[in-house]
Amino acid sequence: MQYKGLRRRIAKTVAAGLVASLYLGWGSQLFAAPMITNMPHRADGTRITGSQPVPKEMPHDVAVKTKPATPKPATPPTQAAPKVETPKPATPKPATPPTQAAPKAEAPKPATPKPATPPTQAAPKAETPKPATPKPATPKPTVKPATAKLPTKPPGLETKKPDSVKPAAPAKTTKAKKPAKPEQVKAVYKVGDKGWKVKQAQQYLQKLGFDPGETNGQFTKATRKALRKFQKKYKLKETGNLDNATYEELKWQAEAKEYGGNVASTKILKTAAQYKGVPYVFGGTTPRGFDCSGYVQYVFAKHGIRLTRTADTQAREGKFVSKKNLKPGDLVFFTTYEPGASHVGIYAGNNLFWNATSSRGIMLSNLTDSYWGPRYYTARRILTGNDRSR
Known part of the structure; x- marks a missing residue:
């Protein structure tokens, strides 16, 4: 009897504990299994209504296999590669309580890039985060490059329209100056005259x-x-x-x-004859040896008349005299080893002249012979007395 009464007490106590646990909500935790539905929910069975942040890393007991990203194909140099849309990450399912194995999270597959457009088409415009479907650009016609022309103006030079030029005012007509009348030479000039x-x-x-x-x-x-x-x-x-x-x-x-115009031509010729037979010496200026211009310079210097040293400069001394108007004492010039006046002598009259020759030294030569005749060049008058008609 006592055993039966004890069993009743135990049954009542257990029943009272069960009622209390149900009332306080402990029973659902101790005995009830978690509710799993298709809607997002937490481990305690409550629904997830808002967007949840993606966990930075998965639990260590879950092995996640990710596929390597497929490299983008290189676009041709003439076209820009199309921008690949970044797929929205899928919301991971919440982890189940420790009593259940968590589902494996699948890594998002990268979107396959669109094939490159042909060279004749322009690349599509870049897409915005929520882009509309881009319209394909119309292909440009292929044009053969024309032959480059040389620029007529420097590059970057802006061509400006020429300013309107005002017509120039008609130039004032100036009266032409009359040529000055030649000065009239007077027979006699007195004080106050000018000319x-x-x-x-x-x-x-x-x-x-x-x-x-x-x-x-x-x-x-x-x-x-x-x-x-x-x-x-x-x-x-x-x-x-x-x-x-x-x-x-x-x-x-x-x-x-x-x-030395006061010197008589006879005195010049007498001095020239004194050195007959003196040998020819190139560059010689003394009676030990003469060249042509050294001989003439020496003879005239004996009478106080200073001449230059070479034949070509002596041909500019005095004044010009024609061949038919030659007088004794005039200088005669010839072209020999170089063009121009390269040989000189002293005219003695009757087509004869004193000169220094390379073959026979100082001698009289004929102005009209076969050698000197064709080589005659010009004549100059040093003795101004030859011009005097008094």
């Missing part, structure tokens, strides 16, 4: 040692005084005026002072 002949006479007076004052062509009292002194010295009519006779005497005396 080129007065200027030349003043220069001659100055060279001869008579002070004419100014040499600007203006006839002054100083010029008249100088002319009277000159006229008195050379036995001319002492008027103090510049007439033709006074001008010619001034010219002759000035040239004679420069080249």
